[in-house]
Amino acid sequence: MKRVIQMAWRNIWRNRKRTIITAASIFFALFFAIGMRSFQLGTYGHMIHQSIEAYTGYLQVQSPDYFDEPGLDNAFEYSAELVQNINSNPQVKIAVPRVESFALASIGAKTKGVLVNGIDVEKEAELSNPQRNLVRYRFSSHLMEKVYELDELSKDQIANLKIYGNASFSSLDKISLNCGITNKELLNKIGKLTAFEGNYLQSDDDGILVSDRLSKFMHLSIGDTLVLMGTGYQGSSAAGLFPVRGIIKIPSPELDNKLVYMALPRAQQFFDMENMLTTLAINIHDNGKMLEVQHELDQQLDNELYVVKNWEEFNPILKQTIEGDSAGGLVFIAILYVIVFFGIFGTVLMMIAERKREFGVLNAIGMRKRQLMYVVVIEMVFMGSLGAVMGMLAISPLLYLGNKYPIQMTGQTAKMYEDMGYEAVMPMASFDAYFWWQAIIVIIMVLLASYFPLKSIRKLKLMNALRA
């Protein structure tokens, strides 16, 4: 075996240029395939993190009818036993109670339908953490006139700031990233000029947090009072006056247009549904075990009162978006591999054609055809592995850096991302199964490409080969 391996290794270097070209084609295919897939998976992971892990939760406990008819009448009772039961599952990281319903918001002449989200202020900090999105800076046009007068600002920076006219930010870091301003002193000056007051809710607060776009539409400021009217539990009338404590910037434009956060006790009081919830959002320790945990919780809970839904069920649009985009990416990778496959196939054909006589001699002196096939397969695996290993080694540092330090968009691109509801970052996925799959695909390709030559060795006519 050692001799066969040695022979195969030396054979691939008989035509150095051809081996290098073939290995290089595999190298580039793998480099781009892994790089592209990593960006895709990283982006999907980020989308899931933004929408699911940091908002809806991976799992939700609901009343059995809530999924088909989401409304307060399909709420369920929030009891200590229920929470204890859910928390007894070791995979459950946190279970956050929520009351969600719609109401009509009004101030002055402005009226709009809003989504009221009653949250446990402390627990919610561990799931969606709305406080992190609290607007602390707002680029209102009258304030920005003063900002543009700052001497330290370059023309490019002013242009970038203008893109974000009337935008809101939750931190100076975000301003720095989006507007491309790295000078801390300058950032602090812009911060001072554009500072926006606002507070997070207290656990027994009777005020509300209003989403950024909604606040702009309703011309709301901190301290303003919003009138909310709607239908409460079992048809009761819900109405109240709610002072605005803070403005929050929600990444999703759709939600940013209509979200109102309220402390859970106040929401339950408003909707007249004491001690009741519409959903219990759950995050788990190992997201890969979502279906397993869903099944376990389903078993643990009384199915007449509760059902457990996973995010793919209550957010099918996100799932379909990811699946559709992923399929497109896979088709591109497949095309790339098909091209490389024919490159490998051509090399194999040439290798076999020019060595027909040698195969004849080897068979004549006593080497079985099967052993000849081993040599060819090992040669091909060597060639494939050479390109694959180099490709994987070359992409690895980029993958590591792209995962640890995601690419941050700035300026117009960042604005475009944010307008679409995505954070303006392009993270790469870390090393995972997809990484190793590319290598496996290359080996499979090499073996497939070897099929024809192996067949021709099996059918080798000794005299024809010796005369070749």
Add this chain to the structure above:
Amino acid sequence: MKVIQIKDLHKTYSESEVEVHAVNGVTLDFAEGEFAAIVGPSGSGKTTLLNMIGGLDDPTSGDVKVGGTNMSDLKGEALTDFRLNNIGFVFQSYNLIPVLTAKENTEFVMRLQGKTTQECERRTIELLQAVGLGERINARPSKSSGGQQQRVAVARALASKPKFVLADEPTANLDSKSTETLLDIMEKLNKEENITFVFSTHDARVVKKARRVITIEDGKIISDVRKNGGE
């Protein structure tokens, strides 16, 4: 003791609509330790005869028995294994494995036979020294002359301790000096190891060295002369 027994051997090729009898009813025996040359003009059928003796080509009819085994009974891997263990080949154009050194080429067949490393090493060195290449065991074919390559080919042919060696025009590509050296080596090994050598050739120098000369024409044996006088 008969090493090779050939009985009424025929080989017919169909070229277009014409049938060519490359070998036409050859009956022949080779005894252990013979040093025989099959001679004849080009197209006389000597290489075809050699190929059938070596199990490289199938006869149209007739039998070739090697050490009592009828070659026609062997197919596929069994035939390959039989060649490995019983027959050594020396080809006109050397046909060494280009990526292996002289030592590796020589021990290659022994590795296929599954012999131990020590056994392979010992016999390889012994054979390469016998063919005068003890100093060039690590040279690859591309770094060796035609004569040196053919000597490695002889060492390879003998490495498996075959019952006989078939050499198809072994000197055709060699100069006089290399031919002389190669023939001396083969004669010496023939005598020392008592291995039968059968050549196909039209080289007068080979014919001169051979102790038996079989002349073939149009696929038929027209003379079979033993140098000690017998026919």
